Amino acid sequence: MLKFFFVFFILFFTAASGKPIDLEKKQLLQKAGYEITLMPDKATESLDYLEKNFILTDDEREKSDYLRIKSLYYQNNLTDALKKISANNNDLPISIFILKRSILNYLSISTNDVSATKKTSQNKDLVFSDEIILLLTKLNQNRTNNLNNNLLAVLEKAKSSNLMILRDDILSLFDYVATNKLSDQFLIGIRNLYKNDIEFDIVYSQFLLNNDNLEKAKKIILSLPKEQLEQSSNPKIKYEYYDLLASYYSKIGDSNNFSDSINKKQDLLKKIDQAKYSAKNKWFNISEEKNNDDLDLMITKRKNIILTIVIIGLISVTLILLRFYQTNFHIKEYQNFINKINALKDKKTPQTQTIPEKTENLLLKKLDDFENTDDCINPDISLQSLAKKLETNTKYLSEAINNHKQKNFNAYINELRINYIIGKLKNKPIYRSYKIKYLAEESGFSTHSAFAAVFKSVTGMSPANYIQLLKQKE
Template sequence: MEQKYTSALNEYTLAMKQSLEENNTDVYLKSLSCIATVYDVFNDNPRALYYYNKVLNTVDRNKHSDLYSSTIAKMVVCYCNANDIRNAKKFLELQKKYPQSDKRKHTYLLLINQGLIASKEKKTDNAIIIYKQAIQFVRRNMMDGIYAAPIFNEIGAGYMEECKYDSALAYYKECEAIAERQNLYGYLSDAYQSLSDCYMKMGQEKLAESYKNKYEEICDSTFSRGKINAASNKLLMAQEEESDKKMMRLADTVNMQFLVILIFAVLVACLVCTICIILRLYRKQMNSYKLLIHKDEEIEALSAPHPVKAINNLTAQQADELIKRISDVIGNDEMVFDSDFSLARLSQEVGSNTKYVSMVINETYKKNFKTLLNERRIREATRRLRSDGEYKDATMQTIALSLGYNSATNFIIAFKKIIGMTPAVYKNIKKGSDSEAFDYDE
């Protein structure tokens, strides 16, 4: 509520860990929903939707009706922010179907979401009407300023869309006044940015620049990308820890069940059929893991360049020559495993500029430079994790640094994104599967 989002994410991560230890489902689900909200604020829509869906897939709709309803309402906003109007409308209908027990809050959120969808559909006049109804509702019910501030900003945005800058300015000022009065730094940054844009449109460049400086200052202190990334890493490590615990518990459970069934199978012939079924399921599970292990081999094929063609000012021949030089550099271990290797350095090595190099990579590999570099490094990481050579007993930190990553955390995040599991899990599964037959038919 104070819009100190980085601190909030850290606290929700602790709440999530503690609630799992104490088996407190209520706190766990509320923490997940609020974690998703923080990511939505930072425009990380995919991660926000991941946590929202996790709540919906876990929550008991009858037992946690308000949490279910509020999560649906938040997902409308998240889908709008992601410009997915179809899903936004779908969840708006669910929001109407499953109202919260607090009718006042339910009506407020419904008005906000209807206005947001209308705005995204470029139905500006309709959006302004709905938002003004929301303002009247807030005043009539004497609701706090935190409910009014975002509406004023949205109405101002609507008037900006219609080039009615004087009207937009008035509403932006209302948002600024409320946010300053209640120290709502998130809404205050929105107001500063909106006022800067508005004054620029009105030709008042000094005022525009002044508000731009205010916006940048508040973003540096309140919306630091470095701080939110650090908080995200803590959350990721907490989830990794919980996943490892679940895998260990699952493995213990499977082993115990298998042992019990095996003993009873010797004594009771009728249980043979049950044992066979469980063995088959176990086999499928292990084969699924092994198939995932082989994903790193598929990365090689996915990294192959597409047929080269003319790109903007480059002829097909020029583009082909440039991509060959790029491929030679990317294939140079000493260069790509240097922590200072960047798009600028690649451009320098191939004798071109970053614009053309980036453009050619995007067109021929169908991915950006960062993704291409990570896939190249992670492909080498899988080789080293499988190897019995010098990296056999190396730590994750050692491997990470040798591949050009600044920390083991960044390496683990990149590895899991590309391969689908952490390096430690990959290495353990690979050790257990090297001597086994690989059955693709299963």
């Protein structure tokens, strides 16, 4: 019980005296974002503490990942930064995707494929990033008309955009405009948006020196945090700072400080160039491995498709063979049945004729007339119905068919039906395109299997083979 109250007291005290967890996470992310330009190593420490001690939401995780990659980039740890942005573009959040393009542009690696892959008109920051990159491309190619209007349009959009995500794109444009002395109004407007970002102050001071505005440049340079800049873990910003000092000392004729700034600048440049060279090689290796993985995946997919087709083919052939076997089996059964019937008929002793000759002759003439009609295809025809039609009895009709047609009534009718459909197949080619089932129904058979069996017993071949033979003869 004592232990329970102790735990309760600790939790209550923490909740009462400490900051809410969500607020503390937000403050840590803000702290990392504030430190990231000048002290990216400190930003990394804040992120490590955040991820170790708190459970992050998806949105917080995305912000943390973004800041961590940016921290690696600013610390000149480019190879590790590239590893974290090597995923497919569509798998990256918009913020990290924009950062990926900035890093690749910094390394002078083509980003055409990156721009083309991740397209969405629904994200304002990505669309604005595309516009800035396009404007920079046109500036480098001297293809820009109404430059001042374009720059002012960028400035206006920047006021309502995510300044952290778009920082590196805007900085690249800011640096180009400052270096080429294009628009002081644009530079002042952007610098006001990034008041606490020292790198914009450094670039703007360099612009002032290049335009011989020494006093204004001096005022900004002296306001820069010299100690923090010299201890900065961001080699790029330190290089720009010493480059600015070298320009400044050159203007005022301070040779000692000028020489010292040049030496520091050169040392940093070697480290930056070496990191860039290693990072480029790393990126090409990553791209090659990714291409190989994509190729292996494509080959695997094709193999699976081919295997699926082969399996489906084998199953189809098996089903066809099974169907063929079943059909042949039924045909053989029917033929065996017919043979047994015929054998039984052969064993019967011939009966003496009971039908009068005159009646028989008249009945045979009626049968000839019947054979010239299509009445045989009536599926309901029977010995009784035909006897009634021919005005005789079933005994006389059966005897006449047995003695003069040498077959029983069913075989007689079936043969007439087959002769009927053969006539259609010969004289009307359209019947050759009909299905066997339709031909069976057309000729009066109740099933297409019975039709096929009788057809083969009469013609010696299947309906399909007979139709094929007719086509070949033509």
